[in-house]
Amino acid sequence: MRSPAELTQAFRQTGLKVTPQRQLLFRLLHGNTSHPSADVLFALASEAMPGISLRTVYQTLNDLATMGELQSIDFGTGSARFDPNVTDHQHAVCNECGAVHDVHVSRAPKMSGLEGFDIHDAHIVYRGICADCAS
Amino acid sequence: MRSPAELTQAFRQTGLKVTPQRQLLFRLLHGNTSHPSADVLFALASEAMPGISLRTVYQTLNDLATMGELQSIDFGTGSARFDPNVTDHQHAVCNECGAVHDVHVSRAPKMSGLEGFDIHDAHIVYRGICADCAS
DNA sequence: ACGCAATTCGCATCAATTGCTAATTAGCAA
DNA sequence: TTGCTAATTAGCAATTGATGCGAATTGCGT
Numbered sequence: 269m270r271s272p273a274e275l276t277q278a279f280r281q282t283g284l285k286v287t288p289q290r291q292l293l294f295r296l297l298h299g300n301t302s303h304p305s306a307d308v309l310f311a312l313a314s315e316a317m318p319g320i321s322l323r324t325v326y327q328t329l330n331d332l333a334t335m336g337e338l339q340s341i342d343f344g345t346g347s348a349r350f351d352p353n354v355t356d357h358q359h360a361v362c363n364e365c366g367a368v369h370d371v372h373v374s375r376a377p378k379m380s381g382l383e384g385f386d387i388h389d390a391h392i393v394y395r396g397i398c399a400d401c402a403s
Numbered sequence: 404m405r406s407p408a409e410l411t412q413a414f415r416q417t418g419l420k421v422t423p424q425r426q427l428l429f430r431l432l433h434g435n436t437s438h439p440s441a442d443v444l445f446a447l448a449s450e451a452m453p454g455i456s457l458r459t460v461y462q463t464l465n466d467l468a469t470m471g472e473l474q475s476i477d478f479g480t481g482s483a484r485f486d487p488n489v490t491d492h493q494h495a496v497c498n499e500c501g502a503v504h505d506v507h508v509s510r511a512p513k514m515s516g517l518e519g520f521d522i523h524d525a526h527i528v529y530r531g532i533c534a535d536c537a538s
Numbered sequence: 539a540c541g542c543a544a545t546t547c548g549c550a551t552c553a554a555t556t557g558c559t560a561a562t563t564a565g566c567a568a
Numbered sequence: 569t570t571g572c573t574a575a576t577t578a579g580c581a582a583t584t585g586a587t588g589c590g591a592a593t594t595g596c597g598t
Binding site: 341344363369370371372385387392393395399402 | 506529
């Protein structure tokens with residue numbers, strides 16, 4: 269995801285308006301590696317801006333996802349997680365605390381057993397116990 | 404997942420009863436590689452047994468999952484998919500028709516960038532266009 | 539500063555799944 | 569075979585994450 273300043277330009281160029289609510293979400297998401305859910309972002313946003321609507325949080329997240337500025341990922345944890353890191357990477361999910369960490373793999377593994385499938389992308393999810401929960 | 408006959412034994416040994424509804428689901432699931440949702444299974448079951456409850460389908464699927472006879476997988480398609488194949492394999496999901504295919508990878512790729520994470524398992528989801536939809 | 543289209547926000551709605559419970563039934567034992 | 573008892577069924581209510589809707593508000597180009 270680009271910086272709040274760059275997003276402001278991008279939104280206006282697309283015909284979208286830049287409201288205080290959106291600016292706040294830009295700031296909360298930029299450089300955020302915690303893979304927050306909409307609920308968590310709503311809680312964070314509410315601290316800085318009491319009265320902001322959960323509906324607006326969803327709206328802005330969807331706009332950002334549509335623009336390719338962040339990706340919405342379903343880890344099966346009940347609610348979607350949002351990741352402003354759209355570069356090539358994978359995820360490790362802790363079975364204990366639910367935290368999602370960014371990881372990298374050398375290269376995408378080849379699959380076999382299916383002819384003629386045109387692969388667009390591959391997502392890998394590692395599950396286990398993170399360092400914090402192991403101690 | 405084991406055969407309907409073997410499951411019958413396993414259920415009784417666990418103190419669970421083997422009802423006609425469950426026997427039907429055993430048959431519908433055994434050897435099934437279509438990764439059906441609860442809804443689809445309910446539709447199939449309803450053909451053979453009109454009046455069967457969706458609640459019962461969920462109940463039996465949960466029982467089977469608890470016993471390790473099948474796995475419930477969330478591909479982010481809105482509803483859980485059920486896979487009676489519990490051997491080591493991965494999945495390819497068609498972005499066009501939503502079909503889920505079983506695939507295999509030579510070995511799980513090593514991840515880097517996260518120290519002290521104890522990996523229990525890794526799931527890989529390939530997304531793209533299947534052979535049928537490409538033509 | 540104006541005007542219009544975009545946005546906000548609260549509420550209703552939706553879809554997938556689970557909770558609850560009265561009526562039924564499987565399966566063991568006599 | 570019969571009876572007993574705990575498990576199961578089925579229908580409906582409830583729950584949760586997310587979206588549709590619409591009136592009031594507000595960005596922002598002119």
